[in-house]
Amino acid sequence: MSEENNNLGDDLKKGAEEAAETVKETAKEFAEDAKEVFSSSENKKMLAGILGIVLGSLGIHKFVLGYTKEGVIMLILGLLGIFTCGITSSISWIVGIIEGIMYLTKSDEEFYQTYQAGKKPWF
Numbered sequence: 001m002s003e004e005n006n007n008l009g010d011d012l013k014k015g016a017e018e019a020a021e022t023v024k025e026t027a028k029e030f031a032e033d034a035k036e037v038f039s040s041s042e043n044k045k046m047l048a049g050i051l052g053i054v055l056g057s058l059g060i061h062k063f064v065l066g067y068t069k070e071g072v073i074m075l076i077l078g079l080l081g082i083f084t085c086g087i088t089s090s091i092s093w094i095v096g097i098i099e100g101i102m103y104l105t106k107s108d109e110e111f112y113q114t115y116q117a118g119k120k121p122w123f
Contacts, residue, residue: 045106048065049100049103052100056094074092
């Protein structure tokens with residue numbers, strides 16, 4: 001019985017080591033794929049467009065494209081809506097929706113030239 005327990009313990013240890021190796025390989029593949037996805041201009045276009053439509057009033061899409069100053073302006077306008085009965089939030093939200101639609105309707109090359117290479121922050 002003792003020898004069976006030792007064999008079972010060895011089998012469990014071997015299985016755990018194999019599982020750990022599999023997890024490490026999978027995590028490495030995921031990290032490489034994620035790096036590729038987030039660095040490509042097409043996915044920035046898609047991500048910025050969707051965020052502009054869904055969370056436009058918070059300016060998250062501006063931060064994705066690297067426009068920190070404009071993102072902070074939209075975030076402040078969105079949060080000021082608490083004190084202005086939603087007026088500033090509505091303005092920020094409308095701008096976000098318009099920009100999100102514009103991002104998604106541009107070709108990949110046009111989007112890259114306008115917003116990433118040309119650094120055009122508004123519309």
